[in-house]
Amino acid sequence: MSTEENKMIARRQFEDIWNRGKLDLIDTYFAPDFLNFGNPCPPERVRQIVLAWRTAFPREIWRRRG
Numbered sequence: 001m002s003t004e005e006n007k008m009i010a011r012r013q014f015e016d017i018w019n020r021g022k023l024d025l026i027d028t029y030f031a032p033d034f035l036n037f038g039n040p041c042p043p044e045r046v047r048q049i050v051l052a053w054r055t056a057f058p059r060e061i062w063r064r065r066g
Contacts, residue, residue: 018062021054023047 013029016022030043041049
C-alpha cells in the first residue's frame with residue numbers, strides 16, 4: 001500500500017469515527033492488537049475513548065493539521 005493510500009485511510013477513519021460518530025466502523029480501522037502510545041488498545045477500548053470524547057465535546061469537529 002502506498003503512502004498516499006495510507007494517508008487517505010487515516011483521514012477517512014478520522015472523519016468517519018471522530019467527526020461522524022460511526023463507531024460501528026472501529027473494527028474496520030483498528031486491529032485487535034492496536035497499540036496507542038505503546039499500550040494495548042483493542043477496538044472496544046478505542047470505542048470507549050471516542051465515545052467519551054464525543055460525549056464531552058458533542059459539537060466539536062476535529063480537523064487534521066497539515
